[in-house]
Each structure stands twice: as C-alpha cells, then as structure tokens.
Amino acid sequence: MDERAFIRLKERPPAMHILKSRPWHLPESCVTPESLVFGRRKAMALGAGMLAATPALAQQAGLPPAMRNTRYAPGRAITAEREVTTYNNFYEFGSHKTISAAAQRMPQRPWTVKVEGMVEAPREYDIDDLLRRMPLEERVYRLRCVEAWAMVVPWTGFPLSALLAEVKPLSSARYVVFQTATLPSVMPGLRQSWYPWPYTEGCTIAEAGNELSFMVVGAYGKLLPPQNGGPLRFHQPWKYGFKAGKSLVTIRLTDQRPVSFWEKIQSQEYGFWANVNPAVPHPRWSQAQERMLGTGETVPTLLFNGYGDFVADLYTGLQRERLWA
Amino acid sequence: MRLIGLALLALAAGLYLGFGSDPLGAVLFRLDPGLLNLVQAVVQRYLLPMLWDNVLLPVLEAPVWVVPLVLGAALTIFGWNRARG
Numbered sequence: 393m394d395e396r397a398f399i400r401l402k403e404r405p406p407a408m409h410i411l412k413s414r415p416w417h418l419p420e421s422c423v424t425p426e427s428l429v430f431g432r433r434k435a436m437a438l439g440a441g442m443l444a445a446t447p448a449l450a451q452q453a454g455l456p457p458a459m460r461n462t463r464y465a466p467g468r469a470i471t472a473e474r475e476v477t478t479y480n481n482f483y484e485f486g487s488h489k490t491i492s493a494a495a496q497r498m499p500q501r502p503w504t505v506k507v508e509g510m511v512e513a514p515r516e517y518d519i520d521d522l523l524r525r526m527p528l529e530e531r532v533y534r535l536r537c538v539e540a541w542a543m544v545v546p547w548t549g550f551p552l553s554a555l556l557a558e559v560k561p562l563s564s565a566r567y568v569v570f571q572t573a574t575l576p577s578v579m580p581g582l583r584q585s586w587y588p589w590p591y592t593e594g595c596t597i598a599e600a601g602n603e604l605s606f607m608v609v610g611a612y613g614k615l616l617p618p619q620n621g622g623p624l625r626f627h628q629p630w631k632y633g634f635k636a637g638k639s640l641v642t643i644r645l646t647d648q649r650p651v652s653f654w655e656k657i658q659s660q661e662y663g664f665w666a667n668v669n670p671a672v673p674h675p676r677w678s679q680a681q682e683r684m685l686g687t688g689e690t691v692p693t694l695l696f697n698g699y700g701d702f703v704a705d706l707y708t709g710l711q712r713e714r715l716w717a
Numbered sequence: 718m719r720l721i722g723l724a725l726l727a728l729a730a731g732l733y734l735g736f737g738s739d740p741l742g743a744v745l746f747r748l749d750p751g752l753l754n755l756v757q758a759v760v761q762r763y764l765l766p767m768l769w770d771n772v773l774l775p776v777l778e779a780p781v782w783v784v785p786l787v788l789g790a791a792l793t794i795f796g797w798n799r800a801r802g
Contacts, residue, residue, distance in 0.1 A: 486761055486770070487754070487761045487762065487769075488766045583774055583778060586740065586743040586746035586747075586753075656750075657751060658754065
C-alpha cells in the first residue's frame with residue numbers, strides 16, 4: 393500500500409471521503425531520481441572544478457566581502473550611490489558630468505595592471521588576481537573635488553602600501569606615478585590629440601606609504617563602476633579629487649617627480665601637491681566651502697579635507713613647495 | 718567680400734607654411750594650453766555635450782588651414798559671382 397493510500401485509510405472519517413493534503417506531503421513527481429541522488433558527489437565535484445577554473449566569472453558577480461574599517465569615520469553622511477555614480481569627472485569621456493553612460497563602453501575585464509620602474513620585483517597583475525591577493529577592506533572617505541563639490545563614499549579597496557610591499561620599492565624610488573588606460577575606441581576625449589595623454593598623476597613615496605593612500609576596486613559593496621574609475625583607481629582623501637587616477641593600467645616608481653596631466657595643461661591651477669586647503673583659493677573661485685552632492689548643502693572645507701591628523705607631518709619642511717594647488 | 722575671401726586664402730597659405738598639417742586644436746593648444754579646456758567645459762556643461770563632440774571637435778581635428786581655406790574660397794566665389802552679376 394502506498395503512503396497516501398495508507399493516510400487516507402487511517403484518517404478516513406466514518407461517513408465522508410475527504411482527502412486533505414498534509415503540509416509535509418510531497419507528490420511522487422517531486423522525488424529525486426535515484427541515479428541523481430547517488431551521482432550528486434560527481435556533480436558537486438564538477439561544479440567546484442568549474443568555479444576554480446573560472447575565478448574571473450565568480451569575481452564579476454560582485455566584490456569579495458570586505459569589513460568596514462571604522463578608523464576613518466568621515467563625520468558626514470554617506471552620499472547616495474546614485475549621485476556618486478551619475479555625477480562624474482572623467483576627462484577621457486568628456487568635460488561634462490554626465491559621462492556615466494558613455495563610460496559603460498569601457499571594458500572592465502580582462503584588465504591588467506603593471507607595477508614597474510624602481511622596484512625589486514616588477515609585476516603585471518590580472519585585476520581579479522590582485523583582488524584575491526590584497527587585503528580588501530571598506531573605508532568611508534570624503535572626496536573633495538577642486539571644483540568645490542564633495543561627496544562621501546564607502547570605497548572598497550586595499551592600502552597602496554600593501555601593493556608596494558609586494559613589489560619592494562628600491563631605496564632610490566622617490567615618486568609613484570599612476571597612468572590611466574588609453575582606449576581610443578571608447579574614449580572620445582582621446583581624439584584631442586594635443587593633450588598629454590595618458591592621464592598621469594603622482595605622489596611622493598612618503599605620501600604613497602601613508603595609511604590613507606587607498607587603491608579602490610569597489611564602491612557601495614559592488615565592483616567599482618567604470619565611470620568612477622573601475623576597475624582600479626587611486627584615492628588620497630586629503631588631496632583634491634583630480635589627483636586620483638582612474639582606470640589605472642600602470643603604476644611606476646621613479647626618482648623623477650612626474651608632471652601630471654593637468655599640471656602640463658594649466659599649471660597655475662593644478663599643481664603636483666594639490667592638498668585641500670580652504671584658505672588658498674583656486675585662481676577662479678574660492679575653496680573655503682564645498683557643496684555636498686545629493687543634499688546640495690554647503691559646508692566649510694577643512695584643511696587637508698579633515699585628515700590633517702593623519703597627513704600633516706608629511707609636509708614638515710616643505711613650506712617652500714606649492715602644497716595647496 | 719572678395720577681398721576678405723582672398724585674405725582668408727592668404728591666411729590659409731600662411732598657416733600651411735607655418736604649421737603644415739597640424740590640427741587646429743594642436744595649434745591653439747600651443748598658443749594657449751588652457752583655452753580649449755575652458756571652451757570645452759563651457760560648451761559641454763552649459764550648452765550641449767554633443768555640440769563639442771560632433772561639431773567643434775571635428776573642426777579642431779582638421780588641419781589648421783582648412784577653416785580659412787573653406788571660408789576664404791566660399792567668400793571669394795560668392796563675391797566674384799556677385800560682382801559679375
């Protein structure tokens with residue numbers, strides 16, 4: 393006698409035939425075939441093998457989990473993701489803020505990053521390999537644009553010092569140079585052949601080694617979108633935003649101070665150091681205040697964007713340098 | 718009008734001798750590195766992004782003598798026809 397018949401028999405009311413399905417009841421059609429049950433180990437082994445063989449696919453689905461580092465609390469509310477991902481400066485795609493749709497044409501995989509120059513162990517990383525190797529964490533940083541707007545973003549990434557530890561800088565290395573990808577087929581700005589492409593930025597080796605210097609691979613718990621500089625950008629939150637190279641393909645250590653992209657074009661407005669200072673105006677506007685993306689609220693700008701406790705000592709003895717623009 | 722056209726043709730010849738076939742944008746950049754960035758920002762942020770990409774940029778990418786040559790030729794021909802008829 394099958395199970396259902398037995399239940400019907402046992403529960404049959406004296407005068408009526410009412411069939412009531414129990415909550416735990418499953419029809420015969422739901423029973424897994426024996427061959428699959430006993431073949432599941434084989435199937436699981438096959439699935440695991442596929443995942444191991446295609447880690448890039450697994451990574452593309454999202455970032456590996458990263459714990460938030462609360463040491464760098466921004467003291468301000470996080471800006472809405474939509475604002476951060478739709479109001480962008482990325483000169484290779486144009487001078488306006490609505491480049492996010494055009495930036496989607498920039499392929500994010502495969503992507504390799506070279507770390508070269510004055511290092512003991514130059515390397516070329518596949519971006520997914522880099523994600524696996526580096527100690528990922530989330531940091532909520534303020535970002536102050538030289539154009540007097542600001543935002544607060546939960547970035548995911550790793551300290552630049554962790555990457556430098558792998559390649560072992562030579563003692564003669566004094567600067568770190570960051571170069572953005574040049575992809576003429578998707579970047580209309582590169583048609584302006586008179587500009588000094590690729591977009592180049594840099595900092596001193598001491599600034600690079602500061603704990604705040606952060607290589608960013610994600611935002612809001614997701615892979616970094618191309619319009620924000622995906623798959624890999626740099627961020628030093630005490631400097632104006634243009635110092636942060638986006639969509640990086642080369643990181644070079646050198647003993648020569650680099651002349652950055654904007655410095656070559658308008659050195660009076662965009663210098664090498666570009667530390668945030670509300671008391672030093674841009675030649676064409678004040679830097680005393682900043683407009684918060686999203687809320688539109690205007691707030692006072694802070695010296696070193698509020699990160700003076702972490703970085704002020706980097707500039708001891710450099711008063712003769714043009715540290716603020 | 719014909720005189721202006723002839724002057725523009727002379728300018729085109731002079732630019733060719735001076736800059737060869739360098740793009741107009743490259744020549745302007747040499748003369749004032751910040752100029753085109755400022756113009757682009759005004760056009761793309763306050764007017765229309767496509768206006769820069771599809772109209773102004775092709776002009777800037779063309780050899781420096783193309784604009785005075787085309788304008789000069791047009792004005793010369795127009796002025797010539799007007800004088801005759």
